[in-house]
Amino acid sequence: MIANLVKSREALLVLAIIALVALISTRFPGFAAPANAANIFNDTSILIMMALGQMVVILTRCIDLSVAANLALTGMIVATVNMLVPGIPVVALLVLAVATGMVLGAVNGILVWKLDIPPIVVTLGTMTIFRGIIFLISDGAWINAHEMSAAFKAVPRASFLGLPMLSWFAIASIAAFAIGMSRTALGRAFLAVGGNPHAAIYTGINVGLTRFMAFVISGGIAGLCGYLWVARYAVAYVDIAGGFELEVVAACVIGGISIAGGIGSVGGAVLGALFLGIVKNALPVVNISPFWQLAISGSAIIIAVLVNARSERKPGRVILKKAEHVA
């Protein structure tokens, strides 16, 4: 059991993170202090949530490249509604954000499910379409802090039991996904569909519907994050979270979620996101230019996929016996 634990990719990733934090701590002793750790977690909350949403999509052998555009579009919609109706309760905006995100996810899901279009093509297309719609809604203008109501901006920052609400949203998402993946039929179906779609059909799982649900969940999370992002940074415009979809996929890949589907865990996605969050927060404190971040996360993706492929590799099949040499 201990041997299995050490061999698991999550354990490897935990070791890598501990090594990374130890290395940073030699240059900057306060890095691992609880207050700073909480700050880093809070800063990584949105990435963690998005990685969880992306995880279920990747588990079903799909990919959702439209999540960042979905986040930006939903953010713009809630910010616009808040600007036009400043008195609207934040709870209503939260519901609106999740619902909008789910609808956008459902568009992807329908195209993948009913028309059987490859997910990468669908989400590449919807990614540019969603961004374009933001432009049409906003006419290219920004919605700035002074156009948002105080209550709108306060939610992610509000403190509860010593942690900001943004962190609590992430913690609640982690808990929900952990329970959903292990204790619900849908959670198991995600793994089954990705592991072996043909076998999944014979066990009575509707593969298309399961993929659809994965896109809806990923969309809903992106919508929620859209509100959180816009409220946290107090600005909404066309290009917010540009390129964030790749960071989200990177978190999943580093977290050991196989792009071929069927392999991955909630812990992996969270750790993958945390790894990227720690790197991002560590660079300024150890005096490395933030321009290094992109190259580091790229290298991390390649190393992670190399390490994971090694453990996934099946021995090659023998089709001919080696000729025996006659002495």
Place this chain on the structure above:
Amino acid sequence: MSDATHRTIPDRLTSRSQRTLKSWEAFLVLIAVLVFVTNSFASPYFLNPWNLSDATFNFTEKAMIAFAMAMLIIAGEIDLSVASIIALASTAMGFMVTLGFDTPMLVLTGLAVGLACGAFNGVLVTRFGLPSIVVTIGTMSLFRGISYIVLGDKAYTGYPSDFAFFGQGYVWWVFSFELLLFALFAVIYAVILHRTNFGRAVYAIGNNPVGAQFSGIRTGRVKFVLFLLTGLMSGIAAVCLTSRLGSTRPSIAFGWELEIVTMVVLGGVSILGGSGTIPGVMLAALIMGMVTFGFGLLNVPGIVMSIFIGLLLISVIAVPKLIGMARKGAH
């Protein structure tokens, strides 16, 4: 649906001309003509030879990469790092300028970096058996990341004046050097894919990798060569683009990988591999270039054009399927 159980063999196969008329490429020609005619009516500035010549620059560089990418996608792989290869190759060329090298050495550097990046992707995919989409998402960050490390928020300028020819020079009248390259590569890639054993191998691998392997095709080597070609074409595009802009920033060619993939898919290449043609990709490049140019003349913002491109990408796959479903339902 009553005759679904027994299939019939047609007495007469569809003739060659009939197949040509019904092909995806014929449809693209129709669209291209439509776009051309609409544009000429929509703006009085469209039918000016110099304007049209200017318009070619917004697709020539992308299309060069799209030819190689089409073969890679037909073989069942993908390279999302192409735009980052441009950034790295351009940065390397800028660095060589600061060392005082002249134009031939700069071009050589650009091509060499492109090849090296392609080889890196190829080794990871074919030698270590990793999925190309993940590898190239990684190298996409890595290659551009190196450019950011080298350049940060600065830029390389000061390219020698004779270096400007590749992106700004004209061969004859309104025909630019880039347009010539585009035409040349269209022919070369069409010949490679449609007239050589190598091209047949590419289709075979895309349709059935295991079958291809067992029929004696060295699948790993073919794929490696395809990654090399894609890298090389990115290097060539980097030379053209850098020469055209006259400067290098780490954000150069940002987001091009998606436009190139869109071009390939619009050109009728199946993203799942196994089918597609070079003339199709060439037509798609022309269409995307003309649409962008026409919208530009009408003062339509770039982002609205991207909605159109996104819709086009999805509908070119969705519409034939919807028609197929409707036909099935009617029977």
